[in-house]
Amino acid sequence: MINTSKKEPLVGQRPFFTEEHLLFRDSLRKFLEKEAVPFYEEWEKNRLIPISFWEKLGQNGYLGSWIDEQYGGLGADFGFSVILAEELERVGSGLMGIPLHTDIVAPYIASFGTETQKSRYLPQFLTGEMISAIAMTEPGAGSDLSGIQTTAVKSGDYYIVNGAKTFITNGIQADLILIACKTDPHAVPAHKGVSLLLVEADTIGFSRGRKLEKVGHHSSDTAELFFDSAKVPRENLIGEEGNGFIYMMQKLQQERIISALNAQTAAEDMLELTINYVKQREAFGKAISQFQNTQFTIAELATEIQLGRTFVDDLVVKHMQGLDVVTEVSMAKWWVTDMAKRCAGKCMQLHGGYGYMEEYKIARRYRDIAVTSIFAGTNEIMKKIISKNLGI
Template identity: 45%
Template sequence: MSHWIFSEEHQMFRKAVRSFLEKEVEPNIELWEKEGETPRSLYKRMGELGFLGIKFPEEYGGSGLDLIMEAVFTEELSRSGSGGVGAAIGAHTTIAMTNIWRYGNHEQKLKYLVPGIKGEAISALAVTEPGGGSDVANIKTTAKRDGDYYVLNGQKTFITNGVNADYVIVAAKTREKPTHRNISLFIVETNSEGYSVGKKLKKLGWRSSDTGELFFENVRVPKKNLIGTENEGFRYIMQNFQYERMTLALGCIGAAEKALELAIKYSKERIQFKKPLSEFQVLRHKMVDMAVDIEKARNITYRALYLYNSGKDCVTEATMAKVYASEMLNRVTDQALQIHGGNGYMMEYSIQRLWRDARIQTIGGGTTQIMNEILTKQLGILSRPNKLQTQ
């Protein structure tokens, strides 16, 4: 459905992106699912078309457009039917490179942002650790100063693009205390001595994105690769969470639209008791409920996007969007699979992939439970101090 937040230019861009995805992405999804990764050739192709630099300044090869234009791209990418491709590209542009754009210096942007925008280098953000999960403040990886270098030791896990990345933005502890003011971000080139990638992790969904374990054993990182100010990394991560969670919500909307589209198409084609499934009132009403659910998530998310694009604080709105959209996607894909009946459980029907891909959305970027805890503080329900309030 159209929405006032989008201009005619945004809508024209949406058509161009959708056409590209239908021709060059959707026919290859099953192959990339089997290979367990999004190929470098797709990054290069998207770089050539300007899709990886939508919001980044023209000075570094980007288009210098607004965040709403990037939101269109995010929605359409997820609507193509592969959460894995969306995760891989999103981890590169929205999560990793955004930290360099916002907090990095000119030299870092020239060296790392430019090739990333061109699709010539793949990036990743490494925050999560085996014992940490959503507890960002509990990072164990350390970075100790040694002259003009920092020496990194530790381990990261569940890192999207972690297997094939050329450089990784790593969150590491640069002092013991105070908590929340002891973490820094570093750009680590993956060909560095002491850096290694463990096994490629096998996942229920998002199979067309590579996810890996990373190990740092006395990795020497030049001081010039520190992003922003030392010990301010936690603040940088938290600030970017607002936009990251909005993009996750946008991805949920795109994927849910695809699931509903598949359910409607199947209901018109599948004959049971001598008539199409679409003629059974219970299923028609089920699909209406799905459409209403999607529209609720859309409007919550678009409001957060509008506020963020206007430079306003939207922690509450972005958190609500992430919670509602991710839970909505799980409901919608589950119902869409149910409408497909036994066929929905078969691997040759793409609805099963959408259903599998949906499950991570209530976990990644902060679980629903963490989001709700943040909202208790934002809404004034929790009166005592809460360490999650800034997330």
């Protein structure tokens, strides 16, 4: 939310915030100021978030607060997940692997997992002892999830898994990977043959490839994963065999809301950075902020960003109410991420040459924002979903 004063927004300005949410947010901000902000540039250079940071988040109760109390969580609402995603994004986009772990992977286990799976994994998700990843994308299959080639064939008490995954966030450090695979390669239609399996890092036949070098999101480790006759216990099947595609479609709504939230937060941060910069930087004897072009550009950006915030917050409320808002979420995911990309270019331009220097945060924001229109389903796929749901 754009702040027009130095005061914190009132609770009512975020329709899903209560006093408990604000206490959680303030506590998390203080934690991140101490434990993340001073070290983030080092993490970017190292291309990795240290496991010790995950553990500190867990020890302080910031991971997966929505998880049921019987597994160690607080049973809190999605508003706490929103706060976690936004506050981590304010530090840097490279921390995106954390909400992926808590609010994208964990819900599959909580919603479709067996009691044994929930009791085994969720408590460790909360403490940071276990880091998770989700592996859908393959070298030859991205947005078309029904076209994946990784297979899982039953053999006694195991599934024998063969295939490869790529662009997997948390792939280097993950202790547990949720993979999409074909248990019936001959199913018609193809998506009915897709299932989900939980693969532990010490599984025989599983290996990690190289840590991929990306344009941005440097501290978020991204990897290739390989399965060479990997032996996965049959009890590691999530839900029912052949229902994996259905489960993914159900959970992608929340994943795309989080994607939109992250892009929205990044845009707000970029605007704040730029407003502060143009007030201080001078050209031709006066502050850049006094030029009409600067004022008009800032006004346009602020308006678009406020529209994005209003839209996204409304979808958060509807999502918390359990409503099916797939069409609107698809709209938000493509529009907000495209808006944030436009914002990055204009904000860098207002920084001039300094905006192209790595020592300025806007440079990092510029390279980090590019991928948001690609992951969680490309924006072209979002438009396809929208048009289909409109009956076109």
